[in-house]
Amino acid sequence: MWRIYSFSVFLLIIVFSTCCSSVNETVFVNTDKTKFKILSIFGYLGKSHFDVFKPLLEELAYRGHEITVISYFPRTKNAKMKKPLPNYKDIDLVDPKIGVYVNKIDLQQISHSFRPFNELFLLKSLADVACNVTLRNPAIKELLRSDEKFDVILTENFNTDCFLGFIHHFKTPYLTVSSHQITPWTNEDMGNEDNPSYIPNIFLGLTRPMNFLNRMKNTMTVLFFKAFYEYWIRPDDQVIANKVFGPDLPKLKKIAQQSSALLVNIHSSLHGSRPQLPNVVEIGGIHIPSKINPLPKDIVEFLDSAHDGALLLSLGSMIKATTMPQKKLDAIMKVLTSIPRKVIWKWEVDDLPHKMDNVMTRKWLPQFDVMNHPNIKCYLGHGGLLGVSEAVYVGLPMILIPIYGDQFHNAAAVKTRGTAVELSFNDLSEQSLRHALDACFNNTSYRENAQRLSKAYRDRPATPLETAVWWTEYVARGNGNPYLRSEGADLPWYQYHLIDVALVLITVSTALIYIFFRLIKLLLSSLLSAVKGKAGSQAGKKSKKKD
The missing domain is CATH 3.40.50.2000 (Glycogen Phosphorylase B;)
Structure with a gap:
């Protein structure tokens, strides 16, 4: 009897411990097991940009989702043999005349004079190539003529918005992915905090904390880069996108502001802590494999x-x-x-x-x-x-x-x-x-x-890959934009930075101060007149007494 009682108590302890353990464990899973149709667009020709998110694309396919990948880096025969993914479809953009961006930077040509501004012009030229070459590809035209339907779209956030035309064409919720620290124009589109007093601009290479001169440089550069992107890069993107997706295409900025989430290849331990919206998600190191392969x-x-x-x-x-x-x-x-x-x-x-x-x-x-x-x-x-x-x-x-x-x-x-x-x-x-x-x-x-x-x-609650998969499925389930999007993204700059409020407060305060001083002046003038009148009457009385 005692043995049965002891065994029962032991079982209860095991069950209780397991329950407690499961309550405290963070698990990122797709609980409804729905299989989604996903379109991913990587129109930039740089291999490293694609390599960041390749594990995410393959993992989504491995979990049973049907994924179509537009890129310059289709899966190789060797990769297909090692890990067959029949539900992973490549739309190959490679043009033999152009190739891809591998071993392209000539160190003989490197100059760091006016570096941030030169690189902004370089980003513009790279954007023009990506938009013109990618969107004119016959495979893209065939996709747009098809009756395909998708549950969610993934697209890279970098130096152009021309690929956002796919969002309008397929009328699909989407999320963006960034292989680097968030750019100034992206923070503005998302309504994400981008205070230049302590958040260094990605283009400058400033160490933290910034001194006064660096904060001045940081502030001016952020403002210039946002204006550059808005008034030079975006208009050209719009022209190219309108030719491909039709004249009824909304302003690309409006589409950019509708992103349900932004997955960013950073982590606060590395780039520093900063306020982020709940739909700006750090997945730094997502490309790092879970196991180490044997070396040659x-x-x-x-x-x-x-x-x-x-x-x-x-x-x-x-x-x-x-x-x-x-x-x-x-x-x-x-x-x-x-x-x-x-x-x-x-x-x-x-x-x-x-x-x-x-x-x-x-x-x-x-x-x-x-x-x-x-x-x-x-x-x-x-x-x-x-x-x-x-x-x-x-x-x-x-x-x-x-x-x-x-x-x-x-x-x-x-x-x-x-x-x-x-x-x-x-x-x-x-x-x-x-x-x-x-x-x-x-x-x-x-x-x-x-x-x-x-x-x-x-040290994180879930791996970067698990986090990215969960967010992709979350948006595909329809839980993104209506609940996570910041209203700050809709505000014009003067409202977002409370310029209108500041002007009203300054105007009202100035008026109140003016009225206050006018009243003081009138009060002092009245008191002075009263004093002078009293003094005059007293002087008159004294002169009468002398007479």
Whole structure:
């Protein structure tokens, strides 16, 4: 009897513990198991932009949703063999005459004079190419002529709104995805807080906290960039979109303001805490795989023998490292040859100009897998967000040489966290690189800060991929726009910033102050007249007495 009683109590404890555990556990799942038809649009030709969200697209297909992907990066035969996804349909945009943006940046042509403004003009030219080439593709015209219906649309938020015509054409709720920190015009479209007094602009690369001059620069740049996008980029987008989607297409800005959610490849541990709307969702590191793949045998043997530690050197998918100016390349090779470390370097041709026994080069590297090798102690990169996010996740100290775009912003973010040394490309020399390598390998504070940042970056209620999938399904179920959209997105700038309220208050206050002083003046004048009258009457009485 006692054994039966004890066993019953034990079972009750197990059941109670399980219930408590399930109550406290955060689970992101699609509870109704509905399968949705999803259209995703990635009209930009940059590979890194697509690579961020490729895991999301494949995961949606893996969960049974029917997904159509418009992009320049269709699934390869190898990927299809490894992971067949029959409900994943590619609309391939690749034009052999144009190609895609891989190894495109020529370091010989890099100039950082008036950099933010030059890059804004570059974004405009890239937007023109993306809109004209993508929207005139025969496959796009065929899709628009079809009677397809979709439950939700995913589209990239970057440098153009011309693809928002798909939203109007299919009359479908949509959410946008951003591979980088939110741009000024996107914050305005969403009605999201973008206070330049403490939120650095993505184009400047300012460290936090900002001093007075940086806050002034930040404020003026944000205002200029918003105006530039609104009055130059958007009108051209509108013309192109109207030709494709018809003259009844609403203003693209109006469509942009209807986004149900914005999924952003950032995390507050890295880029800093800031107020966000509930439908602006951080999914930083969504591209980072859940498991580490085995490295090729030759790379394993090379890194295993790096008893004093190894350096990973990679300038990403866009920058062509072989275009490095000769003087800077000589300085880099001289320093790398002299250090007692192994170096593994992403280099686009078979051989370096000079053979170095401690350096291994590869045209392509499985970057995240290499970073996870225990002998990799430092990452030298360009500040691209994918590489920076991977290094933060692993807990690696960094040396960053930003070249263009948001790389300056990302480098400033990790520099603020004390995990990276930032070098100027213009000032790159043997001395500056040697000093940076010494700090990265030998200053323990960088590794300690990197490990702390990694812990905070990883610690979340759900993985970035689970979060992104849940939000996509949430919007597809019809729960997005009516409940989450900020009314601030509808306000003109003077109402959003309370300029009208301030003017009324200033006018009323000025009027009240004027009236108050007029009353005081009248009161003083009356008192003065009364005093003078009294004094005059007293003087008259005195003169009569003397007479």
